[in-house]
Amino acid sequence: MAGASTRRFYRVAGQVLCLRFAGPALLDPIGAALAHLACDPVRHPTLTVRLWDRRSTDQAPPPPPWSPDDLRQAGVVRGFTDARFHTVFQVTTGLFTMLDRARELAVAWVRDAEDLPMPERAAPLRRLLPAWLADHGIVLAHAGVVGRPAGGVLLVGAGGAGKSNTALACLGSPLLFAGDDYCLVDVTGTHRAYSLYSTAKTHWGDLTRLSFLAPMVENPDRLGHEKAVYFLHRHVPEQLTTGFPLRAVLVVRVSGRRDTTLAPAPRGTVLQALAPSTVLLAPQSGAWTLAGLGRLVQDLPAYELRAGTDPDQIPAIILDLLSRL
Secondary structure (H helix, E strand, O other): OOOOEEEEEEEEOOEEEEEEEEOOOOHHHHHHHHHHHEOOOOOOOOEEEEEEEHHHHOOOOOOOOOOHHHEOHHHEEOOOOOOOEEEEEEOOOOEEEEEEOOOOEEEEEEOOHHHOOHHHHHOOOOOOHHHHHHOOOEEEEOOEEEEEOOEEEEEEOOOOOOHHHHHHOOOOOOOEEEEOOOEEEEOOOOOEEEOOOOEEEEOHHHHHOOHHHHHHEOOHHHOOOOOEEEEHHHOOHHHEOOEEEEEEEEEEEEOOOOOOEEEEOOHHHHHHHHHHHHHHHOHHHHHHHHHHHHHHHHHOOEEEEEEOOOOOHHHHHHHHHHHHO
């Protein structure tokens, strides 16, 4: 690769991740969402990822030895994904990643760093990292997480259920933010949640109720085409946390009423709200993921959070629940 490389280290769910960039082009597009997890360098990181783009380095990977017919769900490449390797090519973004578990090494390549779309910048390497972390008992969950150092709640629900707005409504309260749409969960029995990305997303219309977010919008010129994105470590770093134990799971539903209320939720409802979209994030380990989520839902108290139109009530309801648990 052309030019000198730059290394950045991050502590992710107790594991040390080293990103080795060939030049500066991908430093911000990939590293910004992980900035709150930055840590001191170590000699032997758990995983090293070598990243580069073609435009700035003038280096392309070898021609792929597979055909378009070999691309499977979520871009997984048939014949190049097994117990040792995990290979993904995302056609829409042009991002290629390959994990070699035996060597604790991965590569990531994209044609042009400047063309990396905002959703990928907000949640970088989300096809690579789950495959690596699954080996350590960690699931990338489609869920939000807020809480206190002593414990917090997992916010689950289908897309559009209100997870992001619920998590973001807690900014400015005593609750800490660990994720609004993606988070990491240890499903080996500790039931601990970890932050992965410091970013959040909402529909632009939600800024009417959450007006304090307006100065934080990263992509104001594209709100007609994509969700508003917030890099929270740039604005409210004091409210970010790397994680905490989970005390309950909340199924979020928008009530349409002013007041927010809480009621017990059937465990089957909770699993249905969490499992399908989470399994889609790492379909190759779907059975293991589903079993871990099942244990999580079985062990933790479950409630339905009927989110009202007054966002100030949401953190008070969650804080009261945590104090009782």
